Amino acid sequence: MQKLMMGFLIILxxxxxxxxxxxxxxxxxxxPAIAALKNSMQARHTQLAPHYGSGAIGLTSDGLIAVRxxxxxxxxxxxxxxxxVAAENADRNALYKEIAAGNGHPEWRGDIQSTxxxxxIDKAQGGWWYQKEGSxxxx
Amino acid sequence: xFRQFSIACVLWLSMFCQQAYAIxxxxxxxxxxxxxxxxLKNMQFxxxxxxxxxxxxxxxxxxxIREPAFIPFDLxxxxxxxxKIGHIDCLNGSLVAKQVKMPFSINFVSYPNDFSMNMAFNxxxxxxxxxxxxxxxxxxxxxxxxxxxxxxxxxxxSISWDEGELFWQPFYFGKAGNKFDVNGTFKAPxxxxxxxxxxxxxxxxxxxxxxxxxxxxxxxxxxxxxxxVDFAGLYSIFLKPMVEKSAFGNLAVSGKxxxxxxxxxxxxxxxxLNLRDASIExxxxxxxLSQINAHLPWDYDNxxxxxxxxxxxxxxxxxxxxxxxxxxxxxxSFTAPQLTLPILDGALNFTDLSAAIIADNWYWxxxxxxTPISMNEFSxxxxxxxxxxxxxxxxxxxSYAGKQLMMDGAMTFNVFGGTIGMDNLKIDDPLGVVPRxxxxxxxxxxxxxxxxxxxxxxxxxxxxxxxxxxxxxxxWKPVYLDASIQTSEGKHVKKISQRAVENITALGGEGTAAxxxxxxxxxxxxxxxxxIGLSCKLRQDVCEMGGVESTxxxxxxxxxxxxxxxxxxxxxxxxxxSDLLGRMKRITDGNTKMLVK
Numbered sequence: 001m002q003k004l005m006m007g008f009l010i011i012l013x014x015x016x017x018x019x020x021x022x023x024x025x026x027x028x029x030x031x032p033a034i035a036a037l038k039n040s041m042q043a044r045h046t047q048l049a050p051h052y053g054s055g056a057i058g059l060t061s062d063g064l065i066a067v068r069x070x071x072x073x074x075x076x077x078x079x080x081x082x083x084x085v086a087a088e089n090a091d092r093n094a095l096y097k098e099i100a101a102g103n104g105h106p107e108w109r110g111d112i113q114s115t116x117x118x119x120x121i122d123k124a125q126g127g128w129w130y131q132k133e134g135s136x137x138x139x
Numbered sequence: 140x141f142r143q144f145s146i147a148c149v150l151w152l153s154m155f156c157q158q159a160y161a162i163x164x165x166x167x168x169x170x171x172x173x174x175x176x177x178x179l180k181n182m183q184f185x186x187x188x189x190x191x192x193x194x195x196x197x198x199x200x201x202x203x204i205r206e207p208a209f210i211p212f213d214l215x216x217x218x219x220x221x222x223k224i225g226h227i228d229c230l231n232g233s234l235v236a237k238q239v240k241m242p243f244s245i246n247f248v249s250y251p252n253d254f255s256m257n258m259a260f261n262x263x264x265x266x267x268x269x270x271x272x273x274x275x276x277x278x279x280x281x282x283x284x285x286x287x288x289x290x291x292x293x294x295x296x297s298i299s300w301d302e303g304e305l306f307w308q309p310f311y312f313g314k315a316g317n318k319f320d321v322n323g324t325f326k327a328p329x330x331x332x333x334x335x336x337x338x339x340x341x342x343x344x345x346x347x348x349x350x351x352x353x354x355x356x357x358x359x360x361x362x363x364x365x366x367x368v369d370f371a372g373l374y375s376i377f378l379k380p381m382v383e384k385s386a387f388g389n390l391a392v393s394g395k396x397x398x399x400x401x402x403x404x405x406x407x408x409x410x411x412l413n414l415r416d417a418s419i420e421x422x423x424x425x426x427x428l429s430q431i432n433a434h435l436p437w438d439y440d441n442x443x444x445x446x447x448x449x450x451x452x453x454x455x456x457x458x459x460x461x462x463x464x465x466x467x468x469x470x471x472s473f474t475a476p477q478l479t480l481p482i483l484d485g486a487l488n489f490t491d492l493s494a495a496i497i498a499d500n501w502y503w504x505x506x507x508x509x510t511p512i513s514m515n516e517f518s519x520x521x522x523x524x525x526x527x528x529x530x531x532x533x534x535x536x537x538s539y540a541g542k543q544l545m546m547d548g549a550m551t552f553n554v555f556g557g558t559i560g561m562d563n564l565k566i567d568d569p570l571g572v573v574p575r576x577x578x579x580x581x582x583x584x585x586x587x588x589x590x591x592x593x594x595x596x597x598x599x600x601x602x603x604x605x606x607x608x609x610x611x612x613x614x615w616k617p618v619y620l621d622a623s624i625q626t627s628e629g630k631h632v633k634k635i636s637q638r639a640v641e642n643i644t645a646l647g648g649e650g651t652a653a654x655x656x657x658x659x660x661x662x663x664x665x666x667x668x669x670x671i672g673l674s675c676k677l678r679q680d681v682c683e684m685g686g687v688e689s690t691x692x693x694x695x696x697x698x699x700x701x702x703x704x705x706x707x708x709x710x711x712x713x714x715x716x717s718d719l720l721g722r723m724k725r726i727t728d729g730n731t732k733m734l735v736k
Binding site: 031032033035036037040069070071073075076078079080082083086087090091094098102 | 270
């Protein structure tokens, strides 16, 4: 659990540290909307972390997450997994939109999303799954 | 499950195919079998009669008709008895196939026109390919008996499990101690479940009946009812999966419930939920209701009267009082001529409410007026500084569509001896992660005496007007507005205390308290003023400041009058709102200077 939390902290640190891909965008921009989304995602992460570890959920190449293997989800969580993933993706999509808006360039949303996609995968823990050219790869 | 059932059928068919046994060992090898329910290949069947207890081994690859590929399949019986014709016992058996692991014992009795089966399984696990129907560590019993009368099978069965967990999309049964009893008739292709009763641990007993076409697997009719069951169990097992993505998907609930629903020809035809002494609380803290008693019927064809009563609650921290509501529900719409939501000593009164669900989205509109709510109570409840006055208002129409709440008309707060009007209110996604509120505020003749005493700012006498235009709050925090406040027109006392001057200057200034103390002004407790004014154009976190008038180096916040007089000037044009709010708390260093004439 400690490992997972560390992993998450590293990801957060990476996400909100300087961004080299889109030199003009400030990924650290902070607005009440971004703060609310970060809080919401952070609260959900404790529910998601075991599913990244088990391979039930993987990171997609477009900066979102997807159910990779339902059978890896404990039965008690199986019913809620789709709603959990949908809620996380709604927050992620909103986050990319808000960061673009916070930079005063809503049209940067796509670039910001792909920058984040790369960073999520770079900073994912070993053993987590991510999508590469349409296939799942174990890190 | 259908797959497992099909595997079992293929298996039993193959067992009945073997008739000749004698001597010591029977071995049957079958290359390939095609049956209406599937295919079987590479079958190796062996019954060993040499040992004290006969044993059975079966290996095969089976392909039930709906499966894309062959599935390896192993069945073993450590004690295999077929001494009486029509009787088969398989004790200490095990069934292993892809995603199925089932230690079991079975007793099977078959005659031409009836059969019975008793099966005990121990720590069994199974799953379908998608994982949407699965069980783990299940220990329990299955009984099935059937009799053929006039080409119609009359049957009864029961499934019970004492240990393990079961997931049957979208329902999860985590607590063992569940029992499913069922009986009915079968006349191909119609399976008629006449009486089914499901006893679910921590929920209670549900009874139902259903008609299923086994050729199409279509469930024609289902009728389920449950009386006096535990609402927490009912919610977590049966209701939560249905409302997972709505505002009701993450609740803590308690109380008792009756529940009934009916599906006819694949369409929901009626539903009823009655709640007794129930409570619901959103785990995200958005709303809660306690001591709910509700009657929530719904019928596809007929309008029904819905009633809900609760003792207390809150929505977005706004306290809700003892309430009784009734409305009419007609297929996918709600209507109510009048609804009253008591809030503290006042109430929100809704008129001509009408709501509808269209493509899973809510749409509603209503008229609204407030029975005045005292600010004293309201501010106390929200943990604000204690305020006097009343909130009242009348809004011709409030509507909600596409997750946006819109108010057509103004709400008035009669506070601080004046009025604050709120107009053009819109809230995007009010119960979502990022609610966004848009509004204009109009403040008139606020009594500065009341206001400054409330916020312990140092006394200022006078009246204040203010306009906040184009206000946007993100997650209830301001990110955009054009605001200005200034002394009201007309004659009124205009005095500012030394402490208020110190506080205004200290909001952005150097140690002005000390500056005042260094001059003769320290002998005066208050000063006259001509005008007070401040403006802020907020963009994200930056406020472009202004005052009652501009100077070469900044702007005037307090313009003094008479002798002695103090002016308070601001010099910083752009101020960070979070800094300003921080300063308001700490009153620390800055750039405002006091001019003494």
